[in-house]
Amino acid sequence: MAHQAEVSMKVNGAESKSVIEPRMLLVHYLREELNLTGTHIGCDTSQCGACTVLLDGDPVKSCTVLAVQANGKSITTVEGLASKEGLHPIQMSFWEKHGLQCGFCTPGVMIAAIGLLNENPDPSEEEIRLALEGVICRCTGYQFIVDAVKHAAQTLREAGETKVAMADSMKA
Amino acid sequence: MIPSTFSYVQAHSVEEAIRLLRESDGEGKLLAGGHSLVPLLKFRLTTPGTLIDIGEIPELRGVRKEGNRIVIGAMTTYRQVLSDPLVAQHLPLLAQAIGQIGDIQIRNRGTIGGNIAHADPAADLPGVALALDAMLEIQGEDGAELVEADGFFLGPLVTALPETSLLTSVSFLIPPEGARSTYLKYAHPASGYAVVGVCAIAALDPDGVVSTIRVAVNGAGDVAYRARSVEDKLLGHAPTAERIRQAASLAADDGEMGSDQFASEEYRRHLCCVYAQRALEAILL
Ligand SMILES: Cc1cc2nc3c(=O)[nH]c(=O)nc-3n(C[C@H](O)[C@H](O)[C@H](O)COP(=O)(O)OP(=O)(O)OC[C@H]3O[C@@H](n4cnc5c(N)ncnc54)[C@H](O)[C@@H]3O)c2cc1C
Ligand code: FES
């Protein structure tokens, strides 16, 4: 039992290892230890979803997970989406369909959308809205976000992608 | 939003978790999905000395059928429960209630055992546990025992769970063949937790008379309760619209209503009756 703990996890395909205090939240680990500041903090009540990342492929709120709970696991953040070839289709779609205004919520929204598209490559509008129930956007009114996710789904289907991201496999 | 300092240790078995709890001298707290505990830690509303993580104990996960019950390991996440075929087939009420907990990210982390053990007055599963006659398996220093959910919830965040023990699984009674069920929730518009949630299960005999009826309410007050007055009014009778209305009007009688700036006692009483009526109409008419 110690006030320090060693954690190692795979973040966007790269191994990371640190000694941290067990009280450190995963979102702070990502932002402050690994300098991955694309994952945002928008509330202190676990409600806004700006901090959403994939934990072993599933969307979770990284402000409500201790970094030690992610020990040995694999994390994808918004930084893991683009590759050398360019933006990820979900990012292109948010751009083309104006799926953001201020952009604060966007990293979490895109990650939540990827969680959906990994399970359901052809979601209905209702399914998209349900999948985004855990992210709050105070700018867009959601319509263009839904359009962007729909467009991303179509792009990915046309490209024959079956699995949208784990960033590591995307980059391979 | 930074928790105060604590030590952290991972338990690899139920026995180890119990030993660590004992050794922590009352300073230890179990960490399951963390989706009630971490928010409390962030606000420093709780400041445990040690967190004992039970997240990586394989024996605490999974769903199985045992006789007329479905047994769910305490660390099974909502998501795992929702995607389980046994639950879909036998416990649609549980699936329906879990589908209304938080959002997808919450359901990816939160666990059945954490929900029951935490006993949040506004949580969605205490009522379901009462309606489905849940039995809780509790493992402590002296071995395992089975405890009825009815009587387990004592107050807000207070249960009958002894200090150095773990909830290891929850088993739910499969409703009789042909029974219908529903969970209707009036969610708090900001938090999404239940202001009032009504579970109802009913079956009719061949003569169209109510032969099974179970109604439970959570959210309305400090503890979930069986609405026995509603059940008594319906059991053995044909469920006419008028009888359902009369029965539903008793939905607040068996529990104590809470009151806060969002919902007064009177309003919660009203919601109980309205939601009970809607639930009963949905499954009986
Ligand atoms: C934004 C948000 C919205 C939510 N909305 C809802 C909602 O609408 N409805 C709802 O019902 N819940 C809601 N929740 C709470 C959520 O369901 C929690 O996951 C659940 O209440 C606790 O389960 P957990 O596994 O996360 O437990 P933890 O947070 O890890 O633990 C909670 C407590 O239970 C104890 N405990 C956990 N497991 C055991 C065990 N096996 N044996 C003994 N003690 C144990 C812990 O020591 C701790 O005191 C919400 C949470 C958040 C963050
Ligand atoms: S920062 Fe708002 S949910 Fe995590």
Ligand code: FES
């Ligand atoms: S774009 Fe501003 S919060 Fe969503």
